[in-house]
Amino acid sequence: MRSNDSNQCVIAHGSAISGKIMHVPNRLRVLVASPLGHVVAGPLQGALEQAVVTVATSEDEFTRSVAGHVRFDVVVADLIWNRPDLEWHFDGLDAIDALNKHDRQAPVILATQGHGLEHDHLDEARLRDEVAGVIAKADGFATLMSAVRAVALGQGLAEKPGTPRRAPLYELFTGQRGHTAGRLAGAIASGHASDGASLARAAKVSPNTANKVTSHYLGPIISERGEEPASSPMTQAAVYRWCGLHARYLISWCRRNGHSDVLGLMPS
Structure with missing residues (x-):
């Protein structure tokens, strides 16, 4: 995986991803953007050796995490933010645009709830180059872990949405x-x-x-x-x-x- 900042380190070629712990030298930086991000941050931190996992549970926290800081290697964001004070103001597509606005582009994994309200958002996600893949929350932590590992190593995900049923x-x-x-x-x-x-x-x-x-x-x-x-x-x-x-x-x-x-x- 390429480095986009002089002080951001590269994952060594040949890093093991099959074991329980992914050996990531020089601190992989992961941003989890979700109202419930702290639920997965701990297990993610434990599974990614020496990684730095940052959690943003609101739009303001997301902005503070990316603006003026070293860019992240992987960003995991909820596609729809299922919180009353956020759901009409911020979503995973806003997160992508915020990364671009602050010149902190990073591959983004979008996490879905699996309901019909996400279809239009998913149609756009399919067309956005910044989206590395889409995972379903219902698939559990193992799927999240595999997705982060793959994207961190510069690999694509098969889960990016296919052709939409209707014109996006x-x-x-x-x-x-x-x-x-x-x-x-x-x-x-x-x-x-x-x-x-x-x-x-x-x-x-x-x-x-x-x-x-x-x-x-x-x-x-x-x-x-x-x-x-x-x-x-x-x-x-x-x-x-x-x-x-x-x-x-x-x-x-x-x-x-x-x-x-x-x-x-x-x-x-």
Whole structure:
């Protein structure tokens, strides 16, 4: 594994990974970003000889861990942060962007809960070069340990998500039209729009643009993804309902792509 900082050390070629303890000379640096990170930090520290395991249980702790410090060799982050005060404000994709923002890029392993709310996030994760792999929390500590070992040695993981069932929103929200669609969707998903007039105000677009949310912006995206209503025409109500179903990702996307102004005050 390459070193990205002059004082960050390289794992020696031929390091044993089959035994209980992984012999890592010169201190492998691992960041565990999760509200329950301390649960696995101890066992991880014990299994990685001489490793330094840092835990971040909030966005502020994550920022303090990476900003101005030597970069980590491996970052393990929850894809969805399952804590009431965090779930609408920070997730594993935010963690990736924070690493890039502070010029502390590192291979990231994303840990999933295994529920449907993660699908849109996983679709983006599949397309992000920073993601080394995805593991399921339900698979237990052995899977986490194997993943950290593999990534630390520069090996990929087979668990990175495959081809999505639908066109990823991450790809559809590109270009000027895509970003406008994303802004409209975020304003609706955050609960700050109930009709064309309030949508125009929340998304800071013209009334004409807001009135085209069904015909030109979100309606075509919903249809392309095969999520249009089965037995009724595409209506404004159907678009608003769709935004509610995808709210976690839509809010995350706006937050991470310079459109947080459409979200207003989110619950905390």
